[in-house]
Amino acid sequence: MVSFEMDDEQKMVQETVASFAADLMEPAMRESDEKGEVPGEVIAKGWELGLLGGCIPEEYEGFGEQLSALTGVIALEELGWGDLSMAMHLMAPSVLAISVLDQGTEEQKKQYLPAFCREEYKAASSALVEPYYNFCPSAMRAVAERDGDEYVINGKKCLVPLAKESDHMLVFAATNPGMGFSGVDAFIVPVGTKGVEIGDREKNMGIKALSTYPVNFKDCRVPLVCRLGEESGCDFLRLLSRSRLALAALAVGMSRRALEHSRDYATQRIAFGEPIGSRQAIAFMIAEMAIEVDATRLLVWEAAWRCDKNMDFEKEAALAKNYAADMAMMVCDRGVQIMGGHGYIRDNPVELWFRNARGFATFEGMVMV
Amino acid sequence: MTIDFELSPRIKATKNMIHMFAESAIRPIARHYDENEHEKPWDLLNMVQKFMGGGMAGAFGSESKEEKEEGGEAKEKKPRETNLAGAVTIEEIFWGDAGIALSFPGPGLGGAAVQASGTPEQKEKFLARFSGDKPVWGAMAITEPEAGSDTANIKTTAVLDGDEWVLNGEKIFVTSGKSALEDSEGFVVVWATVDRSAGRAGIKPFIVEHGTPGMQITKIEDKMGIRCSDTVSISFMDCRIPKENILGSPEVVDKTKTEGFKKVMATFDATRPLVAAMAIGVGRAALDFIKETLKEEGVELRYGINPHRMTSLERDIMQMEADLKAARLLTWRAVWMLDNGLRNDLQASMAKAKAGLAVTRITQKAVELMGPLGYSREYLLEKWMRDSKINDIFEGTGQIQLLITARRILGFTREQLK
Ligand SMILES: Cc1cc2nc3c(=O)[nH]c(=O)nc-3n(C[C@H](O)[C@H](O)[C@H](O)COP(=O)(O)OP(=O)(O)OC[C@H]3O[C@@H](n4cnc5c(N)ncnc54)[C@H](O)[C@@H]3O)c2cc1C
Numbered sequence: 001m002v003s004f005e006m007d008d009e010q011k012m013v014q015e016t017v018a019s020f021a022a023d024l025m026e027p028a029m030r031e032s033d034e035k036g037e038v039p040g041e042v043i044a045k046g047w048e049l050g051l052l053g054g055c056i057p058e059e060y061e062g063f064g065e066q067l068s069a070l071t072g073v074i075a076l077e078e079l080g081w082g083d084l085s086m087a088m089h090l091m092a093p094s095v096l097a098i099s100v101l102d103q104g105t106e107e108q109k110k111q112y113l114p115a116f117c118r119e120e121y122k123a124a125s126s127a128l129v130e131p132y133y134n135f136c137p138s139a140m141r142a143v144a145e146r147d148g149d150e151y152v153i154n155g156k157k158c159l160v161p162l163a164k165e166s167d168h169m170l171v172f173a174a175t176n177p178g179m180g181f182s183g184v185d186a187f188i189v190p191v192g193t194k195g196v197e198i199g200d201r202e203k204n205m206g207i208k209a210l211s212t213y214p215v216n217f218k219d220c221r222v223p224l225v226c227r228l229g230e231e232s233g234c235d236f237l238r239l240l241s242r243s244r245l246a247l248a249a250l251a252v253g254m255s256r257r258a259l260e261h262s263r264d265y266a267t268q269r270i271a272f273g274e275p276i277g278s279r280q281a282i283a284f285m286i287a288e289m290a291i292e293v294d295a296t297r298l299l300v301w302e303a304a305w306r307c308d309k310n311m312d313f314e315k316e317a318a319l320a321k322n323y324a325a326d327m328a329m330m331v332c333d334r335g336v337q338i339m340g341g342h343g344y345i346r347d348n349p350v351e352l353w354f355r356n357a358r359g360f361a362t363f364e365g366m367v368m369v
Numbered sequence: 370m371t372i373d374f375e376l377s378p379r380i381k382a383t384k385n386m387i388h389m390f391a392e393s394a395i396r397p398i399a400r401h402y403d404e405n406e407h408e409k410p411w412d413l414l415n416m417v418q419k420f421m422g423g424g425m426a427g428a429f430g431s432e433s434k435e436e437k438e439e440g441g442e443a444k445e446k447k448p449r450e451t452n453l454a455g456a457v458t459i460e461e462i463f464w465g466d467a468g469i470a471l472s473f474p475g476p477g478l479g480g481a482a483v484q485a486s487g488t489p490e491q492k493e494k495f496l497a498r499f500s501g502d503k504p505v506w507g508a509m510a511i512t513e514p515e516a517g518s519d520t521a522n523i524k525t526t527a528v529l530d531g532d533e534w535v536l537n538g539e540k541i542f543v544t545s546g547k548s549a550l551e552d553s554e555g556f557v558v559v560w561a562t563v564d565r566s567a568g569r570a571g572i573k574p575f576i577v578e579h580g581t582p583g584m585q586i587t588k589i590e591d592k593m594g595i596r597c598s599d600t601v602s603i604s605f606m607d608c609r610i611p612k613e614n615i616l617g618s619p620e621v622v623d624k625t626k627t628e629g630f631k632k633v634m635a636t637f638d639a640t641r642p643l644v645a646a647m648a649i650g651v652g653r654a655a656l657d658f659i660k661e662t663l664k665e666e667g668v669e670l671r672y673g674i675n676p677h678r679m680t681s682l683e684r685d686i687m688q689m690e691a692d693l694k695a696a697r698l699l700t701w702r703a704v705w706m707l708d709n710g711l712r713n714d715l716q717a718s719m720a721k722a723k724a725g726l727a728v729t730r731i732t733q734k735a736v737e738l739m740g741p742l743g744y745s746r747e748y749l750l751e752k753w754m755r756d757s758k759i760n761d762i763f764e765g766t767g768q769i770q771l772l773i774t775a776r777r778i779l780g781f782t783r784e785q786l787k
Contacts, residue, residue: 001377002453004702005370070372136675181673237673267779278786283775284768290778291699291719298698299691302374309375318673319691361676 010074013051017075020049021082026257029083032209033352038089046090047121051075052097060101060113067101069242069304072369073249077297080253084356085209087250091367092161092210095126095243096170098368099186102242103234107225112168112188125169125191127157127215128240128365137172137240137364138180142217144173144187151175151187151227153195153220161366163198163213166191170228171217172236172365184236186228195220206355239368241314242307244321246367248300251324251360252293258335258353259289265339282338289331296320296327304369325360332357374701380454387458391465396749399466402597403752407589409552410469410597418474418504452639452704456646460697463650464657466749467756468597470647474504477545479558481640482509482574486616486632495556495576506548508557510540510603517542518769520560521569525605527561529619532612534575536561536583536605544763546601547586550579557603558616567621574616583608594755641717641764642703645696645724648760652693652728655735655753659686662739685738689731696724715777722770725761732757 006014024042032038055072056062079087097116100108115122130141142155153173163169169189176183189196199214228234263286266277276282303316335350336343343350376384394413402410462470476484476499483495498505516522525538538561540546549555556578564571577584588602617632663670670683679687699720706713732754736743743750761767776786 001373001375001448001450002701002705003370003373004705005372007371010372134675134678136678138671138674139678240673263778267781275785277775277779278781280768280772280775280786283779283781283786284771286778287722287771287774290774291723294702294719295695295699295723298702299695301372302694302698305372305374315672316694319687319694322676322687323691323695 006074010071013071014074014078016049017051017078018081020046021078025079025082025086028086029349029352030346032083032085034346036208037211038086038209042086043090043121046079046086048119051091052094053117055094055098056101056113056117060109061117062113063117067098069245069307069369070301073245073300073304076246076249076367076369077253077256077300080250081257082253083209084250084254084359085207087253088161088207088210088367090121091246092126093122093124093166094246094368095365096124096168096188098242099126099170099228099234099239100188103186103229103239105230108188108228108230123162123166125160125162125166126365127160127163127169127171128243129157129159129362131156131158131214137184137236140172140174140177140184142171142173143177144171144175144185146175147221149224150221151224153187153189153217153222155217157215157217158202158212159204159363159366160198160213160215161210163191163211163215164201165211169196169215173217175233181237181240185233186236186239187222188226188228189220189222193220193222204359206352206357206359208355237314240364241303241317243365243368244317245300245304245307246369247360247363248296248317248321248324249304249369250367251328251357252297252300254353254356255289255293255296255328255331258332258350258357259286259293261350262286262289262335262338269339276338285334285338289334292327293331296324299323321360328357328360374698376453376457377450380450380457383454384457384461387461388464391461395462395465395469399469399749399752400746402466402469402472403594406591406596407599408597409472409548413469414472414474414504418502421475449708452642452707453701455643456700456704459643459646460650460653463647464654465650466597467647467651467753467759468595470650471544471595471598472548474506474548474553475499476507477549478509478636478640479507479549479556479576481636482558482616483507483576485636485639486574491576491613491616498554503553504548505553506545506555508543508545508549508555510543510546510557511560512542513539514541518766521572523560523562523572524565525559525561526565527563527573527575527615529563529612530609533609534612534615536575536577536608536610539587539602539604541588541602542590542763543601543603544598546603547589547599550584550586550603554579559603559605563619564621571621573619575610576614576616577605577608577610578614581608581610593758594752595759635714637764638703638714638717639707641721641770642700642707642713644760644764645700645703645720648724648728648757649693649697649700651753651757651760652689652696652724652731655732655750655757656686656689656693658748658750658753659735659738662742682738685734689734692723692727693731696720696727699723715774718765718770718773718777721765722767722774725767725770728757729761 028039053062054064055067056064100112144151144153171187171189174183175185195218197216202212266282267275269276299320303313303320306313332353336354513523527534527536559575559577562571583606586601587604590600703713703716703720736754
């Protein structure tokens with residue numbers, strides 16, 4: 001029966017994450033962006049929320065009952081509201097953890113999952129995006145060729161979060177080039193493996209506090225046991241779609257924050273004797289921003305709900321993610337516009353959201369629900 | 370409660386049934402009633418009356434028969450889905466054809482106003498007729514030549530003379546006005562002012578029965594789309610109606626008290642999402658047409674690849690699909706809130722704003738994408754483009770919906786944000 005009301009657990013998760021975001025993330029946002037690093041304390045405290053451990057069942061030392069994409073997107077919206085870099089840093093390990101949980105073999109789950117259930121933050125990385133203008137996950141250029149009991153990975157990756165800070169990264173590469181999504185596999189690669197060349201930290205327009213790296217794979221050999229799902233491989237499109245939901249949820253949260261900021265400013269800033277929000281040119285922008293933020297959230301919820309119900313959700317996730325990327329840019333662009341010149345100055349958060357927003361079109365992987 | 374997008378089995382069953390009906394009974398005659406404006410599909414309308422017997426009432430936000438049958442107590446426990454059922458049903462019927470759907474008998478907006486603010490006697494007297502054997506229509510007349518969006522500016526007057534109100538003025542664009550007043554024993558709810566100096570507080574709705582002397586249909590409009598639905602001008606010249614035909618209190622107590630006005634405006638909280646649902650039905654028809662055409666041509670849509678690798682066609686279609694879905698979800702949320710007794714004026718306007726504009730764009734884009742097939746009257750697509758435009762106009766234009774949304778978000782009054 002159709003309902004738009006969260007269950008009690010989701011409400012609790014939302015409230016907890018929302019107050020964490022307001023108390024710890026948002027106040028640190030600007031300085032963290034300028035410095036190019038996320039405050040360790042925020043990550044430590046964020047980890048204590050147990051968002052990832054809460055997805056992992058007890059048998060793997062977690063404290064969750066069931067992985068829920070819907071609960072995940074609700075939490076991520078709040079994190080996105082707080083700060084995108086910190087949210088992505090905090091949740092970067094989710095790609096490896098949730099991929100293993102969703103599609104790993106029993107041995108892989110036992111081996112990798114407990115590390116994410118400890119008290120201390122455990123970094124983990126993932127490598128999906130490639131440094132080409134026309135990069136597409138269905139036409140991956142990185143390849144993994146089978147050679148006996150090993151795979152040999154070759155190719156270039158970028159936007160690899162926390163590559164240097166992690167012990168493992170989940171690397172996506174084509175085992176059957178030309179086969180689209182179904183020709184892609186994932187490999188759990190120890191960061192120190194020979195042939196993994198991590199470059200200097202990237203300099204991006206936005207998410208400046210999140211450390212991301214270019215990574216080259218040159219004849220990087222990993223044993224079959226490192227292949228996600230081992231002999232049976234994985235459903236890459238499903239994993240990609242789970243990450244699209246996560247990214248879309250972050251976009252909703254950040255855009256909601258930008259909307260609230262614009263709303264407040266529009267009621268306070270006086271021009272020609274009246275608050276600028278009393279002019280339709282501004283008011284209508286704000287109305288459309290509000291409509292689109294809500295619309296996107298509902299698209300994300302519906303896709304996540306389908307995922308949890310074991311229905312096909314890949315198409316819905318793709319639509320939601322693309323929609324979210326456009327929405328975020330529209331909302332944050334207007335956020336700057338509504339502040340006029342002040343929006344262009346780095347004192348104001350809209351400047352930061354504007355830079356962050358464009359990233360969603362480019363990001364794939366990086367976080368997962 | 371938990372977030373859920375699965376329709377209940379009951380609504381699903383209705384939806385399937387209505388869809389079959391729309392496909393088999395409405396679609397085949399859609400073109401005829403577009404090309405032959407002012408004709409009515411009487412066979413269909415009689416059948417609709419027989420099978421739904423005022424059932425479209427639910428479709429217009431009023432608590433139809435079903436509610437009454439469920440009884441007062443049971444109602445408390447069982448979650449209500451009346452408005453959601455209405456939205457789902459409307460989408461299916463309008464998928465069939467918007468013009469014909471709008472011509473269906475039922476209480477319409479006028480009946481919704483009676484339902485929302487009428488006394489028990491008024492409800493009994495005016496609403497019972499819709500569940501009879503013969504089709505009956507209700508209509509609502511707010512708009513005037515000089516007052517559309519600005520409803521507070523209406524000039525039609527109502528003056529109490531003994532036991533009667535005397536109405537004078539001119540109304541335009543009354544949906545189903547002819548159906549209500551000439552083709553059936555219906556009525557029209559007319560908005561008039563009892564005291565112009567009182568502004569909004571002076572505006573009251575009055576029920577005027579068919580055949581009342583002094584009321585005359587002066588024009589039947591020829592339109593761009595939804596041609597099967599009659600849209601008329603009505604003039605009132607010393608039109609006398611019984612004193613008790615006023616909806617709500619006749620008092621203009623004080624200018625800040627606009628309760629009656631507000632109550633009728635509140636019917637829009639129920640009807641706006643339904644207009645959104647109408648739009649969505651037409652939008653879906655257009656999208657279905659595109660997809661079927663592409664399928665016949667062997668064109669595959671590659672969901673999930675990066676947008677900059679898509680063909681322009683794929684990108685457009687995916688945008689349309691996401692927009693349509695977003696509009697539907699916003700609409701469902703608005704009716705779900707209503708079903709659950711939550712204030713939904715903001716969400717109702719958001720849904721209407723989104724759906725009205727999205728579907729106008731979707732159908733226009735669809736005609737473009739289908740090239741000569743889109744432009745040809747051989748197919749219904751061009752009709753859907755004409756039909757859908759109305760959804761961004763009536764029941765409050767897109768701009769008015771944005772205005773309401775913005776006021777609520779910004780916390781501004783209508784004086785602060787005009
Ligand atoms: C087919 C059809 C059926 C209809 N059915 C009914 C019916 O059953 N009953 C009934 O009473 N009416 C009905 N209407 C009337 C309809 O509700 C009005 O046409 C509509 O509300 C707009 O009013 P208007 O045409 O006077 O335009 P106007 O109010 O003159 O608006 C003109 C333009 O200005 C914009 N505008 C107006 N005010 C503002 C503002 N404050 N801020 C920004 N922009 C603004 C509008 O959005 C619009 O774009 C119907 C109309 C049609 C075409």
